[in-house]
Amino acid sequence: MEENGNELIRLESVYKIFGPQPHGRAFDLVKAGVGKDEVQRQSGHVVGIDNVSFAVPKGEIFVVMGLSGSGKSTVLRTVNKLLEVTSGRVWVDGTNVQTLEGSDLQAFRREKMGMVFQHFALFPHRSVIDNVGYGLKVQGITKEDRDKASMKALSLVGLEPYSRNLPRQLSGGMQQRVGLARALASDPDILLMDEAFSALDPLIRRQMQDELMEIQNEVHKTILFITHDLNEALRIGDRVCIMRDGAVVQIGTPEEILTEPATAYVAEFVQDVDQGRVIECREVMSPPDPIDPSMSPAGALAHIGDRTGAFVCDTKGRPTGLLTAAACTRAADNLAAAVRSDFDTASPETTLNNVYAAAGRGLPIAVVDGDGRLVGNLDPRSIMEEMGRVEQLIDGFERETYL
Numbered sequence: 593m594e595e596n597g598n599e600l601i602r603l604e605s606v607y608k609i610f611g612p613q614p615h616g617r618a619f620d621l622v623k624a625g626v627g628k629d630e631v632q633r634q635s636g637h638v639v640g641i642d643n644v645s646f647a648v649p650k651g652e653i654f655v656v657m658g659l660s661g662s663g664k665s666t667v668l669r670t671v672n673k674l675l676e677v678t679s680g681r682v683w684v685d686g687t688n689v690q691t692l693e694g695s696d697l698q699a700f701r702r703e704k705m706g707m708v709f710q711h712f713a714l715f716p717h718r719s720v721i722d723n724v725g726y727g728l729k730v731q732g733i734t735k736e737d738r739d740k741a742s743m744k745a746l747s748l749v750g751l752e753p754y755s756r757n758l759p760r761q762l763s764g765g766m767q768q769r770v771g772l773a774r775a776l777a778s779d780p781d782i783l784l785m786d787e788a789f790s791a792l793d794p795l796i797r798r799q800m801q802d803e804l805m806e807i808q809n810e811v812h813k814t815i816l817f818i819t820h821d822l823n824e825a826l827r828i829g830d831r832v833c834i835m836r837d838g839a840v841v842q843i844g845t846p847e848e849i850l851t852e853p854a855t856a857y858v859a860e861f862v863q864d865v866d867q868g869r870v871i872e873c874r875e876v877m878s879p880p881d882p883i884d885p886s887m888s889p890a891g892a893l894a895h896i897g898d899r900t901g902a903f904v905c906d907t908k909g910r911p912t913g914l915l916t917a918a919a920c921t922r923a924a925d926n927l928a929a930a931v932r933s934d935f936d937t938a939s940p941e942t943t944l945n946n947v948y949a950a951a952g953r954g955l956p957i958a959v960v961d962g963d964g965r966l967v968g969n970l971d972p973r974s975i976m977e978e979m980g981r982v983e984q985l986i987d988g989f990e991r992e993t994y995l
């Protein structure tokens with residue numbers, strides 16, 4: 593991998609083998625490419641992680657996803673050195689964490705990383721604010737200062753009004769938000785989240801995902817997020833790392849994972865994903881290329897070309913109407929009367945699944961920026977094509993795998 597000053601976490605060919613002699617025969621087998629099950633059979637040692645390398649730039653949400661036992665938590669534990677690696681290097685903000693010991697290690701963890709786990713052990717008899725400020729208390733920060741930091745963290749997760757409550761007076765989702773606030777309270781650069789939302793019911797879980805992304809827009813942390821749920825991974829990850837039997841199978845953006853799965857194994861996961869959820873309008877739209885309704889119908893048809901229609905914009909570039917190719921064909925000469933105003937709009941970041949219904953009307957969707965200006969023309973055919981392409985891809989993989 594190339595050196596890059598912008599990255600906060602970097603694993604270089606990291607191996608972790610569990611057992612009495614991690615550097616013995618088991619390690620030789622792993623390096624020779626023998627799989628996890630076979631290594632276990634031949635050596636009695638468990639392969640935790642097998643030659644894992646990745647780098648996480650500052651500000652990224654990097655999701656590690658895989659089935660139970662694939663090595664996700666082991667990866668995370670090498671980053672905070674809850675585990676010693678068998679081989680390889682782990683860098684956090686330029687420090688080789690595996691060389692840290694004792695109080696240096698503790699101080700490094702405290703300063704650099706906040707952690708959120710599935711079952712966040714809140715102190716039952718301490719108030720929410722004292723739970724959130726606990727780590728700061730351990731660091732010897734005064735009550736006044738830690739309350740200030742805790743309230744700031746609580747406001748990020750929307751729990752300010754509950755600062756004086758006890759954990760048991762809050763719902764599961766709220767308790768998990770207290771855990772998140774606790775991790776945020778010391779304002780670390782890195783958040784390590786291991787199955788942080790996995791115990792929540794689906795609706796609350798989605799809300800937490802949304803909230804995490806909103807918070808991230810404000811705080812710009814570097815987040816290593818572990819999950820066994822591909823939907824969650826694709827939803828919140830800037831990039832996703834898929835693991836199997838301790839090894840990395842694919843690292844890519846959600847779009848890449850979805851549209852170019854590296855192996856049939858990844859493709860199999862992808863089948864479960866609600867299509868269109870990760871592809872944004874801006875990736876599929878065409879340039880706005882608006883139309884002037886004072887043109888002749890023939891001119892207008894030529895201008896529309898192979899699109900379903902084009903938008904009419906006001907002087908500020910905001911769409912005010914839609915002229916479809918079909919309407920131009922029917923119009924005698926007065927195009928202005930053929931302009932319709934019942935079109936749908938979306939933002940460039942809207943995901944395709946959210947415009948699917950609108951596309952079903954067969955009309956182009958006006959993609960507009962924050963000021964309402966037309967930035968793209970989203971043809972219903974492009975949406976259907978894009979979503980169909982993914983389905984076809986998966987079908988292809990299915991045939992390859994199962995026939």
Ligand SMILES: Nc1ncnc2c1ncn2[C@@H]1O[C@H](COP(=O)(O)OP(=O)(O)OP(=O)(O)O)[C@@H](O)[C@H]1O
Nearest residue numbers: 610638639640659660661662663664665666667820
């Ligand atoms: N302390 C340990 N001692 C022995 N084996 C371990 C230890 N920790 C993990 N393992 C083994 O290492 C492999 C990877 O475990 P890990 O906990 O990283 O999986 P995971 O992907 O986090 O799974 P889950 O989704 O169940 O949390 C598993 O085979 C596991 O049995």
Ligand SMILES: [Mg+2]
Nearest residue numbers: 664665666786
């Ligand atoms: Mg785990």
